[in-house]
Amino acid sequence: MSPQDNGSTAVVDGATSTGVTKPLLIDGELVTLDKTFPSYNPATGELYGHAPDAGVDEAEAAVAAARRAFDTTTWATDAEFRANCLDQLYQALQDNKEELRELLMGEVGATRVLTHGNQLEAPLEIVKYYADLLRTYPLTEELGEIEIRGQQHRRWIDKEAAGVVAAITAYNYPVQLAMAKLAPALAAGCTVVLKGAPDTPLVTNALGEIIKEHTDIPAGVVNVLSSSGIPVGEVMTTHPEVDVVTFTGSTPVGAQIMAAAAATMKKVFTELGGKSALIVLDDADLDMVAQFAAFSICSHAGQGCALTTRLVVPREKHDEIVARVAGFMANVPFGDPTNPKMYMGPLISAKQRDKVDGLVQRAIEAGATLATGGKAVEPGYFYEPTLLANVDPSSEIAQEEAFGPVLAVIPHDGDDDAVRIANDSKYGLSGGVLTADEQRGIAIGRRIRTGTFSINGGNYFTPDMPFGGYKQSGIGREMSAHGLEEFLETKAYAAAVKA
Structure with missing residues (x-):
């Protein structure tokens, strides 16, 4: 049954619900549902809008549309057409980026300054990168x-x-995460069912609307769903007509998805949690250390899986570094995301804010020293930039992902000890080192078990660089040619040559 035939759905006809609303995209049609769920502005805690609450019927229809588009159209075989469609998508996203910017500030709590970087404008370049790569990538060897x-x-x-x-x-990072999956999948010739997070459904749905209205991407090639419940995800990860599952989120959920997909032997790759360490060597510039560490952990209120949330410092310089970092963190401007002077916005929800606060309070009870922050700020779901000193490397706050603006300072006793502490984690997503000697920093990096590593603030997060983790931080890579290859299969041919 197509979604238009389902009694609980209707093709968009201009009707709107309270606040912002964005339709689903299923088989080339923009679809609304009678059943919706709310989305809140995390900076105020107030209702922001409503999203269609897709169920099993919509998920089945989306998978069927994607299967039909893959099996019966030339999408999978016409690389030139795909590249042209990606060009269109890039231009359409550029033309509509101010609408996306408003959605990111209103629904995600992203500050305006971050939308000019990794929240919006940088991710759009992923689409252009894959359009260009497709024109040069050797699909035959x-x-x-x-x-x-x-x-x-x-x-x-x-x-x-x-x-x-x-x-x-x-x-x-709903736009970045969507582009890092959608663009290479489309470049490879795959068809896609994309589902945004329940906390930020409107931004992802807006991408489907742009694809429908401004590109020649055929019906069914891209389908976009929003849902508040688990059944849609279950359909997507277990359906026999789905060949590949790509997931970004927590490690426990990633493990559940891998288990669910195993029954049908789907290809699965994941980008999961992190507890990355920033190692400070004894020759590092302490002003650089303080500024870099403070502003990194406060980026998007610490809601980034690759952020360095452990600061591993020389024991003899621990107190001096703590004082300097605390000074910077206490002065990080946070508040209304639409204000261009604000660097840090809110956490996504009251639930997440309470989780962060619980971790902080337990860390203090366990012996960590609160150097600055440690309090919720209202209205909205703000949490003060928080620095914890004298942290035990085996403690909860040093091992568990907080996903908030909380930095744990851990003393080390030399390079070998710093490496040991950094690697003492179930995660392996990212990390970094600050040192006056680049070669010393490179040597440290080669000993750290992570998928990405920064030396003296080097930026690895660009479309042509692979991103992903070791250990429980995930399997596979996004972006770069490696990201394209996650969506490709390899077929070997042999033909007897006539004499």
């Missing part, structure tokens, strides 16, 4: 002829689209 039992055989390898992709994103 010739291996030459070989003689076997007196017969010549020509051999080659083709890279083919993997099929129907279920893409599930987190709430913290």
Whole structure:
């Protein structure tokens, strides 16, 4: 049954619900539902809008549309058309980025300054990168002829689209996460069912609206769902017609998705949690340390899986570094995300704010020293930039992802000890080192078990660099040519050559 035939759905006809609303995209049609769920402005705690609350019927319809588009159209085989559609999508996103900016500030709590970076404008370049890459990436590799039992055989390898992709994103960077999945999947020739996070559904749905109204991407190639419940995710991760699952979110949920997808042997890759360490060596510039550490942890209120949330410092310089970092953190401007002077916005929800506060209070009870912050701020879901000193590297706050503006300072006793502390984590997403000696920093980086690593503030987060983790931070890579290859299958050919 198509969503238009379902009694609980209706094609968009201009009707709106309270506040902002954005439709689903299913099989080339923008769809509203009678059943909706609320989205809140985290800076005020007030209702921001409503999103269609898709259920099993809509999820089944979206998967069926993606399957049909993959199996019966030329999308998977016409690379030139795909590249042209990605060009259109890039331009459409640029043309509509002010609407997306408002949604990011209002629904996600992203500050205006961050929308000029990794929340919005930087992720749009992912689309352009894959449009350009598709035009040069070798989808066929010739291996030459070989003689076997007196017969010549020509051999080659083709890279083919993997099929129907279920893409599930987190709430913290909805545009970036969507583009890092959608753009390479489309470049590869896959069709996609994209589901945004329940906390930030409107931003993701807006992407579907842009695709429908401003590109020639065929019906069914991209489907976008919003849902408040678990059943839609279950359909996407277990449906026999889905070939690939890509998920960004928490490690426990990622493990559940891998288990669910195993029954049908889906290709699964994940980008999960992190507890990254920023190592300070004894020759580092302490002013640089203080500024870099403070502003990193306060970026998007600490709601970033790759942020360095552990500051591992020389024991003899611990107190001096704590004082300097605390000074910077106490002066980080936070508040109304629409105010261009604000660097940090709110946490996504009261639930997340309470989780962060609980971790902080338990850390203090366990012996950590509160150097600054440690309080919720209202209205909205703000939490003060918080610095905890003298943290035990085995304690909860040093091991568990807080996803808030909380930095744990841990003393080390030399390079070897710093490496040991940094690697003492179930996660392996990112990390960094600050030092006056770049070669010393590189040597440290090669000993750290993470998928990305920054030396003296180097920025690895660009479309042409692979992003992903070791250990429980996930499997696979997003962005770069590596990200494209996650959505490709390898087929080997051999043809007997006539004499």
